[in-house]
Amino acid sequence: MQNQFKSADGLVEVNISKQGDSWLYEGQSCQILNDGRLQVTTADGSVHLARAAKVGDVWWIHISGHTFKLERIEPGANASEEQGGLTAPMPGKVLEVMVSVGQEVSAGATLMILEAMKMEHKIVAATDGTVTAINFNAGDQVEQGVTLLDLEE
Amino acid sequence: MANKLTKVLVANRGEIACRILRACSEAGIASVAIYASNDAKSLFVELADEAVQLSGDTIAQTYLDQQQILRIAAATGSDAIHPGFGFLSERADFAQAVGDAGIQWVGPSPAAITQMGDKMTARITMRNAGVPVIPGEEIEEVEEEAALIAIEEASHRVGYPLLLKASSGGGGKGMRAVHDPSELISSAQGxxxxAIAAFGDGRVYIERLLTGSKHVEIQILADRHGRTIHLGERECSVQRRHQKVFEEAPCATMTVQIRAAMGSAAVAAAQAVDYEGAGTVEFLLAPNGEFFFLEMNTRIQVEHPVTELVTGVDLVREQLRIAAGEPMSCGDLMIRGHSIEVRLYAEDAANNFLPAIGKLAVFTPPEGPGVRLDTGVREGDEVTPNYDPMLAKLIVWAPSRPEALQRMRRALDEFVVLGTTTNIRFLRELCDQSEVINGTTDTTTIDRLWPNGWSPNVSQSIQSAALLVASCAEVNGLQRRTSSNSNQVISDGPVSPFHTLNRRFP
Incomplete structure (x- = not known):
């Protein structure tokens, strides 16, 4: 069975197969326990208990003290990787726009300042580039995930 | 002098409201919660004997609306108001209005709040009382341009690196570290x-940034019967964005001599303003043992539980006793064992500690010996951007520091929160850092350990296991299991007969 997930590191294809009560992947096996938890035996034989919960399209997995957020991509859906756009990490208010369209910026430059949860957050250029669009002005309210400005490498 | 409390209104929300409401219940005092409409289903509303909804939408129209809160206090027959921390807890005008309405304020006098609440006035008061303060300058100019000029001039006398702090500040708001003169003006403007947005007061002062120092604070209690005592120290050096994340008592490098000197300075600070109730005097402790007054918090603090666990004193219960005019109940104090607290934030530690939101689809806190959870949330709650992202505090106690740290590791490994990103893994990895293990943390520890930001240290094998679990859960439709009761199996697998029986216990 094939599944596709999107994590912080990008898209991953996972092919699991069934053997008796167990599901197998990369030398590891997984069984579902009666209480809804999952038990993984890794390649070296160590056993880990995991919990899973789905919120929207995202599977939240807790295993061995780590928590993973894996968005399931529906088969056939066109999973678009993040473009050069800089998105609002939180709903909030634009406090200040530090750049103008056409301006060249270097990686690490502060482009915009947002206020969310009473704290200021800097929107920082991940790479060197040229600002090609600014979509909001100081004072504007923004929703989570909207593209604040575009940067072309 | 005694004025027995019969009903306390808690003018706060979340975790600290729960803490106070529970203390009221244990003290046999009736309690009233007030809540904004978006808090109607919150845990603290449930814990109160009575709950009254505030009208209004914004924080200013609800938890900060003094007149509305006073009207509810009168209507419910409350004879005291406990402000918790944040919100109105350090507002002298509110403490005054509460007193004028014939209601007991659980905290110090308006005069003491004013003297300590304005950080510049506090510096001056402490200097006059003989308590050492950090070298620096107060900037009295209010108007932006004049203030910036005065800050620029003062910066040459104070020297770099320096710290800009809002006179009305707190919780890291309105604070900036400046390492280079070229950053001064933009930092001062920020x-x-x-500060203007959060406190309506843009005045800032400048302090020399003392690198390599520990943040150590002394808990004090003062009653109306002439007794002012200190309950030892807490160390809260580990901070991100000037907000504490990891706190402990006692401080690992404390000596009997420094504790005595710092304790006396804290008691002197409290007495200088005729303090009443619970309060905290914060100091910076330099590596050479010198210490400097930072500020006094005229309220209960977030990290108060670590002091409770090592002294055995219930600080919130003592606040209620003192407010009722009774003498504090604690006798001679002894510090026993070691306690550590971590703050559970809904935030993405791997992305510059950005606040996170979402539904707490699973919230399973750790259990077992020596573990205490002070929470404001429970499974099924929604974390919204409306309030502070602190969800809960996890506190452990053990006979020694290494055992307490090991207990904290165990507790964090057991803690499962799904549906909202939290800092649990960050806190867990913090426990393995040598500075934390050796107790040599200072206020720059996090920035120094992770100069380019933190990211989780996770093995390839665990990553594959997570992908296998997600695939397995997806293929088997595990999302159909209810999130509020994970023991209940709706589909697949055998159904335990015990789930279908109505059991009665004699």
């Missing part, structure tokens, strides 16, 4: 803007 600090003033944040």
């Amino acid at each position: 600090a003033r803007r944040e």
